[in-house]
Amino acid sequence: MGNIQEELRNSLKLLKQEWEEDLQQYKKKFLYTSISDKKEEGVCWYPVQLKKSKIGFGERLILEFERFDPGAPHVFQSGKSVSIFSNQPQFQSQRVNGVINQVKKDAMIVTLQAEDIPDWMHQGKLGIDLLFDEASYREMESAMKAVIKSEKGRLGELKEILLGERAPVLTVSDSKMVNHLNSSQNEALSLVSGSKDVAIIHGPPGTGKTTTLVFAIVQALEECRQVLVCAPSNSAVDYLVEKLLEYRIKTLRIGHPARVEDHILSQTLDAKIAMHDSYKDLKRLKKSADDYRKLGQKRKRTFGSEERLERRRLLDEAARCRDEAQSLEDYITYDIFQDTQVFACTLVGAANSALKGMSFPIVFIDEAAQGLEAATWIPIQKASKVVMAGDHCQLPPTIKSYEAAKNGLSETLFEKVIKRKPQASKMLSLQYRMPQLIMGFSSKYFYHNGLRAADITLHHYLAPEEPVLEYIDTAGSGFTEQQEEESLSTFNLEEARFALRYLENLIKRIGIAEIKTKQWNIGLIAPYRAQVRRFNELIFESYEFPNLRSFSELLTIDSIDGFQGQERDIIVISLVRSNAKGEIGFLADTRRMNVALTRAKRKLIVVGDSSTLSIHPFYNAFFDYIDANSCYKSVYEFLE
Numbered sequence: 276m277g278n279i280q281e282e283l284r285n286s287l288k289l290l291k292q293e294w295e296e297d298l299q300q301y302k303k304k305f306l307y308t309s310i311s312d313k314k315e316e317g318v319c320w321y322p323v324q325l326k327k328s329k330i331g332f333g334e335r336l337i338l339e340f341e342r343f344d345p346g347a348p349h350v351f352q353s354g355k356s357v358s359i360f361s362n363q364p365q366f367q368s369q370r371v372n373g374v375i376n377q378v379k380k381d382a383m384i385v386t387l388q389a390e391d392i393p394d395w396m397h398q399g400k401l402g403i404d405l406l407f408d409e410a411s412y413r414e415m416e417s418a419m420k421a422v423i424k425s426e427k428g429r430l431g432e433l434k435e436i437l438l439g440e441r442a443p444v445l446t447v448s449d450s451k452m453v454n455h456l457n458s459s460q461n462e463a464l465s466l467v468s469g470s471k472d473v474a475i476i477h478g479p480p481g482t483g484k485t486t487t488l489v490f491a492i493v494q495a496l497e498e499c500r501q502v503l504v505c506a507p508s509n510s511a512v513d514y515l516v517e518k519l520l521e522y523r524i525k526t527l528r529i530g531h532p533a534r535v536e537d538h539i540l541s542q543t544l545d546a547k548i549a550m551h552d553s554y555k556d557l558k559r560l561k562k563s564a565d566d567y568r569k570l571g572q573k574r575k576r577t578f579g580s581e582e583r584l585e586r587r588r589l590l591d592e593a594a595r596c597r598d599e600a601q602s603l604e605d606y607i608t609y610d611i612f613q614d615t616q617v618f619a620c621t622l623v624g625a626a627n628s629a630l631k632g633m634s635f636p637i638v639f640i641d642e643a644a645q646g647l648e649a650a651t652w653i654p655i656q657k658a659s660k661v662v663m664a665g666d667h668c669q670l671p672p673t674i675k676s677y678e679a680a681k682n683g684l685s686e687t688l689f690e691k692v693i694k695r696k697p698q699a700s701k702m703l704s705l706q707y708r709m710p711q712l713i714m715g716f717s718s719k720y721f722y723h724n725g726l727r728a729a730d731i732t733l734h735h736y737l738a739p740e741e742p743v744l745e746y747i748d749t750a751g752s753g754f755t756e757q758q759e760e761e762s763l764s765t766f767n768l769e770e771a772r773f774a775l776r777y778l779e780n781l782i783k784r785i786g787i788a789e790i791k792t793k794q795w796n797i798g799l800i801a802p803y804r805a806q807v808r809r810f811n812e813l814i815f816e817s818y819e820f821p822n823l824r825s826f827s828e829l830l831t832i833d834s835i836d837g838f839q840g841q842e843r844d845i846i847v848i849s850l851v852r853s854n855a856k857g858e859i860g861f862l863a864d865t866r867r868m869n870v871a872l873t874r875a876k877r878k879l880i881v882v883g884d885s886s887t888l889s890i891h892p893f894y895n896a897f898f899d900y901i902d903a904n905s906c907y908k909s910v911y912e913f914l915e
């Protein structure tokens with residue numbers, strides 16, 4: 276026990292080191308307080324103009340701001356917190372915070388943390404600052420402290436079971452065999468239902484960890500009324516929610532709507548409140564409260580005792596309506612919670628006030644190998660039993676402090692439990708996503724050739740004559756990388772253009788109608804955010820690729836991290852780096868590349884400069900694999 280305490284205290288120390296590093300990196304950009312310096316650092320948009328406003332679910336104000344220097348690089352991203360300010364001398368201390376829904380080249384859509392648009396927003400000279408998100412660190416710190424402090428109670432027991440000498444209780448389960456699952460997946464299901472404390476499902480990409488986890492959730496709900504389901508990233512949570520909805524599980528997505536994908540928005544608390552039978556009454560009460568307040572605050576020329584009494588009466592009435600509205604909202608929320616089987620949120624989102632005081636018989640965590648230990652303890656505090664799924668050869672947690680990572684912060688709770696309690700884990704190794712050729716390199720490089728492709732993947736192609744794997748070498752083409760000055764993120768505009776042209780031709784070759792009928796979806800992956808921005812601009816903000824624009828419903832453009840856990844029928848990866856010095860930056864993070872290379876179901880196209888990349892043994896091994904399987908093409912074959 277002593278050792279676990281020491282280990283946890285050390286983890287907390289490393290977390291604080293990471294927090295400090297992250298804050299320092301942020302402060303470096305904000306050392307300069309003038310607007311023009313902040314603009315140079317890419318952490319401020321100024322001037323911007325309020326272009327549109329609308330009311331979203333939950334009566335939230337959603338505003339669109341337009342900027343006038345659309346080319347200027349920046350580091351704003353959807354999901355980040357921002358502060359909108361006025362630079363008019365008379366309004367200079369005025370600020371309102373919000374969360375970014377979407378960033379376009381010349382516009383930003385923000386959900387405001389205010390009920391009305393303040394008057395000063397109509398007076399011009401507006402700007403938007405990026406904020407540092409300290410809340411996540413605070414929640415992680417508080418979870419670590421709670422775990423360290425816990426002696427008795429379930430958290431204390433789980434601490435000893437997950438990290439210490441205490442053995443997990445495993446019983447023989449009589450869980451039902453699921454026909455859709457293979458024998459290993461069914462064994463994993465039995466492990467989950469037979470374990471009293473902890474169970475882990477792990478294995479390479481596409482082996483059905485998420486699929487099995489979803490079945491485990493469905494089975495658990497036969498006995499438990501409600502469970503908590505988490506993942507480290509918002510995109511992974513949304514993906515789980517999507518899968519659970521296929522089984523008609525009543526799911527409530529906890530989290531800020533600006534961070535939830537559009538097609539999952541209807542599962543958020545805001546949306547469910549808006550769809551509730553009593554919502555009309557709630558809206559009416561809120562409007563009455565507002566009307567009475569406005570009437571009560573109206574200026575009067577004469578203001579005698581009668582007016583004073585009348586004003587009091589109106590304001591009391593406003594307060595009464597407000598209280599009634601609050602009680603009704605509490606009732607609606609209670610009703611929605613009662614009708615929920617799965618609460619779904621990110622690891623940090625498990626600290627959301629909506630879940631305060633709640634505990635769950637089982638907490639399920641997908642992509643657990645991507646979560647910092649401190650973040651993983653946040654939902655476990657609410658758990659009686661914990662089930663994790665993931666793969667330690669895919670994305671690790673993002674860590675900014677090299678020192679903290681080196682001293683152990685990068686080791687996740689998931690990895691620790693697999694090592695310390697192997698009896699509580701089950702490995703899957705038959706994958707259903709990729710044809711043998713796409714799978715082969717990952718299997719060889721990361722899993723000692725231990726990955727097998729299910730027979731079903733023999734039919735995973737776009738057309739019999741269409742190769743499933745292609746590497747297109749841009750060496751010698753003159754497509755050179757560039758760096759955004761502010762974000763320091765790298766992009767390669769010509770490579771982006773080439774990749775899109777290739778994709779457009781592929782779509783024409785296969786047939787637009789064919790792809791739309793079969794609903795084959797497409798993923799465009801770039802390791803760098805700046806390249807993701809270039810893809811978006813080329814498709815949605817220029818007229819160069821009209822065919823791709825018409826595919827927007829089937830097309831996802833994101834960084835590798837955004838694709839963790841997901842799959843697409845067609846994947847195009849643009850590797851971006853192309854320089855004479857052979858610098859490949861974080862492309863050297865092979866676990867990240869393992870994720871990128873294992874997302875495609877029917878066709879994978881990798882575009883990159885072999886002369887730059889071959890500096891690294893990983894890419895050399897990849898090129899050997901490409902050569903051995905005749906998947907190599909040079910960009911010259913495509914250029915006129």
Ligand SMILES: Nc1ncnc2c1ncn2[C@@H]1O[C@H](COP(=O)(O)OP(=O)(O)OP(=O)(O)O)[C@@H](O)[C@H]1O
Nearest residue numbers: 455456457479480481482483484485486707708840
């Ligand atoms: N037993 C099965 N039979 C047929 N298809 C399956 C089976 N198990 C999983 N699949 C399919 O395999 C694909 C990959 O499954 P899933 O996403 O669950 O894998 P994963 O291990 O979670 O992948 P990743 O490591 O990338 O997160 C999905 O299309 C899923 O429907």
